[in-house]
Amino acid sequence: MYEISVTNAQSLATFFGSLAPTARVMREDFSGTAALARAWVAQSVDPATDVMTAAWKKTQSTRTSRLREAVAIDFDAAVTKRIAKTPGLSVVTRDVMACKLTCDILAATNFAVGYFHTRRELVAYLKHARACLRSKGTFVCDMYVGSSVFIADEQRVVVRVPKEIGSGTFVYVWEQRSVDVTTGIVRNAIHFELPRAKRTPLVMRDAFTYHWRLWSPPELREAMLEAGFKRVEMYDRVGDAVDQHGNVYTRPLGEGDEIDDPAVLYFAARK
Template identity: 40%
Template sequence: MDTGLGMDFDKHDLYELCVQSPKHLAPLLRAIHGKDPRTLGEDFAGTAALSYEWCKRDGARAVAVDLDTEALGKHPDHPRVSKVVSDVRTVPDACDVLFVGNFSIGYLHTRAELVAYLKHARSRMNPGGVFVCDAYGGESAFLTGEVHRPHPMQGGYLCRYTWEQRHADPLTGMVTDVIHFRVEKAGVIEVEMFDAFVYEWRLWSVPELRDAMIEAGFARTEVFAKLADAWDDEGNAYVQPVVDAEDELDESFIVLVAGRA
């Protein structure tokens, strides 16, 4: 969206700024894998921001899959990032880590769809591979409401990000989640994007995801906190699976659920 002020605001750029953190996520996924994974599969990839970050390491490559041609075309081509406009259930490319982020596992609304997708994901795993998806849960999971966060931008701009859970049905597990952006400078609203992204999702619980992974053929499952336990001076992450949820997780939480091949 061109404001006429020399600053072009795009909802995908604002999404990357406010929602994603690939610089932290890429080493976290490597740590969850536990060895030296080379190939990342990024399903429901959007702009493929994680894939580009993953491939900053020498020898790494990535396969980013999404149905949204505009989003996948957001960034210039990269020789080791393969961008595929397709249904994620049809792509055969093998990988060491397959990641579904931003709660996109919720695009699969029925258990049959979930298990079928996870079977396909399992078929793509290289030996020792791991599938990882994020999920939110806890006491506020089915509450409606909004969360607001400010994000500073270049040029003195500020993006006010709003995450809204507009509808939630604990009997069906279906939720409507919405993202809004408002860009300001010196207190003046420059751009407002109401309903920039609207999601109709099935909110899968952690036990449901783990059970489905086992049914799909994964050997075992683990749950990790969204943040690494430790970092070293070279930017490598270190993680341990959650053992005691009551002790290690907040009352409302975001976690990474992993299935090992």
């Protein structure tokens, strides 16, 4: 239910591929179910034609060298042991700060940088991430922004189960439980409600809980530059246009650009 309601891993994998067209190996930190890592390797080959994308054809020479790989890293063994075995995917149960596996693109999505509550911790992680990137690698993370980010509230969304995996609907509930504007610290939770015929819904309260610091865009950008990245781009959409071959075209935010309120911003830090 989490993957259905919270994230679109396929779209993110396509977007990240557009940010780093020649990247082959992805590392997903704080991976959880490794949805993004699995989507990354699944897009190695077009399942309809069994050929690589045009961008890969221009940069690689043999089919075997073009196949994408990914490593999913999470400290929670209870989660990592449930990750489905996927060709091209390695799973590591470890603290991300203790893992030195290198990659072309390193992703820390689902607001994972919020786990670091102090600037010192954040910069230390960003320096570690940069050290794990290969030449001209890219680090990507996200954060939600807007005028309501420090308002305690609850949002309910009815989610329809995709036909390929089942049927019916369930309710996804996002709760921002507490906020502290003086520190940027928030406590959030995700709940699910499953309908049952002629019975009250089955409520899965606190299915996931989070204790984050909400970093502002300038704070994140400054921390990334302090960590040694050459430049930082921000995106408020995972794709501005798609051509007839499925290639995604993106444009970073520029000075004076306005964004939706609220919005999720993606940060691409270049080594």
